[in-house]
Amino acid sequence: MENDEQTEVAAEVKGTASNPIVKLPAGLLKKVREPWKKCLIVRLLGRNIGYNLFVNRIRKLWNLQAGFETLDIGNGFFIVKFEMMEDYSKVFTGGPWIVMDRYVTVCKWQPDFKSDEAEADTTAIWVRFPNLPIEYYDEKVLYHISKVLGNPLKVDIKTAMVARGKYARVCVEMDLRKPLISHLTIG
Template sequence: MALVAKCAFGRPTLCEIKRALQSSFHLAADVQVSTLDSRHILLLFVNHSDFVRVWLKELMVVKGFTFRFFKWTRFFKARQEAPMVSVWVSFPNLPINLYHGNFFSFVVGAVGKVLKVDGATVGCTRTVSARACVEVDVRSTPPEKIWIGGGSSGFSIKLWLSDGFPSV
């Protein structure tokens, strides 16, 4: 599991970046930090939870330098924005019986790969809207709503994406 950390103008040392990652995110395992080019750092994670925690952060400031995180793919090119991003999706008025386990994962899976489910959704403490963070490809258009149920016995639910849907 790897992320690319992009810094627009200069950057601190690799040791300072690694130290900041470990202290800011309380990583459970080691992270390997290496240079891709003058603006991009490769972060290789041993622990999947550490990987997700950093990716969901989106931005981090180290010694006055701002980093943005992107999922690394084998198609990575320094001059292009990464197509895979994490986006928070809200499901307003989702029936409470769909908040749990496999039901919610199935619903969210219609949008993208589930990265994290909001704590209030897991604990059913805010049932006005269920939320999850998903991995999506910005080259494709996200659904505006999804159908829940089989055949004609079901209902559609409108989706809300955080900050709109980013474009490449």
């Protein structure tokens, strides 16, 4: 191995003899995390079901263009790796997804995610804004309004085209641990 390669993968070790702390080089971290950036972390809320049953149900439910791989990472969490980015987007923003009468949460892969320590239950949710004045059916305005709820991801196509007037619809990534906001006032 060349000197550059040895330097790149050399880890810094701190801590104590009984509890060493290993700090990996930034370049190595970037390299090992790259393949996972286009993955989703999926969790079936409530009682767990078997791996094969879950995978078969989501395969039928999602009806994707290409294949995907599913990795059980414990505690009801799965990492799903997609062959096509279009399928990734469909699953992330296309919900809500329900398997066997239980809600499936979907969030983007996060570095250093540990299923036994997972606290942040985030998922993409379609939010309706009923009786919104038509002049607010503007993508920038809707993103601004939606930031109160979470991270806005996309505006519904019928809303963007002002093809529906009863309500505006925006997909928002929300933290399920926070209280839901049922009403907001603009102005």
